[in-house]
Amino acid sequence: MNTKIAISSFWPVHPDLVSKIGTTAPGYEVIDISANPTNEELANCEILFGSKGADIVHKMPNLKWIHAETAGVDMYLDPKLALPTDIILTNSSGAYGISIAEHMLNFTLMLLRGSAGYFEQQRAHTWKPMGGARNIYNCNVTVIGMGDIGGRYAQLCHAMGATVNGVVRSPRNSKPAYVDKLFTTDQLDDALLNADVVALALPGTGETVGILSRARLASMKKGAVIVNVGRGSAVDQDAMVELLQTGHIGGAGLDVTSPEPLPDDSPLWDMPNVIITPHVSHGGRDNTAGLIFDKFARYLDDYVHGRPLERVVDRVVGY
Numbered sequence: 001m002n003t004k005i006a007i008s009s010f011w012p013v014h015p016d017l018v019s020k021i022g023t024t025a026p027g028y029e030v031i032d033i034s035a036n037p038t039n040e041e042l043a044n045c046e047i048l049f050g051s052k053g054a055d056i057v058h059k060m061p062n063l064k065w066i067h068a069e070t071a072g073v074d075m076y077l078d079p080k081l082a083l084p085t086d087i088i089l090t091n092s093s094g095a096y097g098i099s100i101a102e103h104m105l106n107f108t109l110m111l112l113r114g115s116a117g118y119f120e121q122q123r124a125h126t127w128k129p130m131g132g133a134r135n136i137y138n139c140n141v142t143v144i145g146m147g148d149i150g151g152r153y154a155q156l157c158h159a160m161g162a163t164v165n166g167v168v169r170s171p172r173n174s175k176p177a178y179v180d181k182l183f184t185t186d187q188l189d190d191a192l193l194n195a196d197v198v199a200l201a202l203p204g205t206g207e208t209v210g211i212l213s214r215a216r217l218a219s220m221k222k223g224a225v226i227v228n229v230g231r232g233s234a235v236d237q238d239a240m241v242e243l244l245q246t247g248h249i250g251g252a253g254l255d256v257t258s259p260e261p262l263p264d265d266s267p268l269w270d271m272p273n274v275i276i277t278p279h280v281s282h283g284g285r286d287n288t289a290g291l292i293f294d295k296f297a298r299y300l301d302d303y304v305h306g307r308p309l310e311r312v313v314d315r316v317v318g319y
Contacts, residue, residue, distance in 0.1 A: 004045040005300075006060070008033035008053030009069055011289050020297040025304045047303070049296055054081055063087055065309075067299055069292050071096050071149070072231065073313050074204035089313040090299060094148045095291035099283030100201070100255075101152035104227050107253025108157070108197055110275055111225040112136060116251075117272050134196070137161035142195040144188070144211070145230060146179075147319075150201035154178055157197075167191050169207070169317070185211075192216060195224055202230035205318030214239035223250035229281045232258030241267050244274065255281040 005021060005028045007013050013032045021030055031037045031045070033053055042059040051070040057063060065088040066076060073091050076083055083089070110116065112134040121128060139162045143150045146166040154164045158178035166179045167188055175182050183191040188211070192198060198220060202208040212226075212235040226249060228235055237258050243249040251273035257266075260279060268274050282288050302309055313319060 002027070002029040002044070003062075004028065004041060005030050005047040005049065006033055006037070006042065006045045006053065006056075007031070008048065008050030008056070010050075010052065014289075014293070017293045017296075020293065021300065024297055024301045027304075047300070051075060054078070057081060057083065065090070065303060067296050068092060069296070071147075072203045072319070074231075074318065077313075077315060077318060085315075088309060089315070090309050090311060091313055091319065092292045092295055093311060093319065095288060095295055096282050097148035097152040098291075099288045100149045100229050100281045101156055103255060103277070103281035103283075104149075104153045104199055104201070104229055104253075105156045107227045107229075107255075107275060108136060108141075108199070108225070111227070111251040111253055111273075112139070112197075116275055120272060135161075136197075139163070139196040140194050141165070141197040141199065142167065142191050143199045143201065144191075144234075145201040145203075146182070147201065149229065150199070151176065153199060153201065162197075165191050165195070189216065189219065192220055194221055196221065197225050197227065199227040200230050200234050202234050203319045204231035204233055207317070209233045210236055212236065212240075217243050217249065220249065222248055225249070225251040225253070227253045229255045232256040232260060237268075244268075244271055251275075255279055 007030060018030050031041055039059060043061055045060045046062055046064050048063060048066045051068045054075040068076060068091045071091055071093040073089060076089055114130055114133055117130050136157060137160060141157045141162045142165045143154045144167040146168045154166055155178045158164050163180050164178060165181045165183060167183045167185060169185055171184055172182060214236045217236060217239050240249060244252060253275045255277045256279055262268060268276060299309055
């Protein structure tokens with residue numbers, strides 16, 4: 001039986017992807033996890049592509065490489081999975097920045113302009129100016145997590161006239177032209193001062209859980225808004241709810257929550273100053289999926305030719 005490449009994707013397995021794999025790695029056979037392959041087929045899998053297959057890794061004793069179709073890889077770093085250290089783990093960082101940054105900007109503008117309240121008025125057939133709309137121009141925007149996603153969002157905000165501060169895990173030798181100032185994580189409290197918008201684009205790691213704590217949320221400028229597209233666990237959600245209710249936090253745009261799906265009884269659902277999307281900021285096949293498939297094909301070419309893979313995940317830091 002031929003060596004297998006298993007695909008466990010959020011999207012249906014596209015013929016273009018199968019064709020690319022066939023051209024790049026002609027000695028491998030592609031199997032679709034959603035088609036319920038046999039245990040014998042799984043046992044012959046050398047490569048796993050996708051982010052839905054963490055629960056079947058233990059059925060793949062010959063697995064050598066996992067390429068996650070997501071940027072975050074916490075599903076594979078879960079201690080319960082106990083992924084063997086000799087399995088190479090890569091991710092799709094770099095494929096999501098365009099779509100998610102646009103989603104973040106959409107959240108930002110809607111929150112600053114009070115769009116959610118006007119949507120409610122529209123449904124009620126009410127014509128009533130609410131006032132209080134703010135511009136992103138001259139806004140102070142703090143971006144926590146300056147990778148591909150956070151960096152692209154920072155560029156968009158800068159282009160619209162905002163002052164942008166970025167927060168990174170460790171010091172960098174240079175600062176991007178679109179960032180006014182770079183802070184490191186241990187300087188986060190300073191980075192939050194006077195921020196009108198606090199945006200999070202963080203992976204799910206031990207270091208990021210609860211990074212926007214109750215104390216930090218309370219220290220934020222009154223009326224500031226939060227945008228979160230990374231992981232819901234990065235924010236103390238109970239504290240955020242309370243501060244949204246009191247008006248200390250002016251609004252929140254959340255593509256991620258804790259837990260997911262957001263429970264039916266969460267007060268966040270009914271808040272007029274909150275916009276919720278169900279973890280969909282990554283977009284769809286028209287753009288993001290194509291970039292992911294192209295990245296996997298490039299990595300696969302390196303793999304079959306014995307070249308080092310780009311951006312292997314550091315399992316200590318989590319990305």
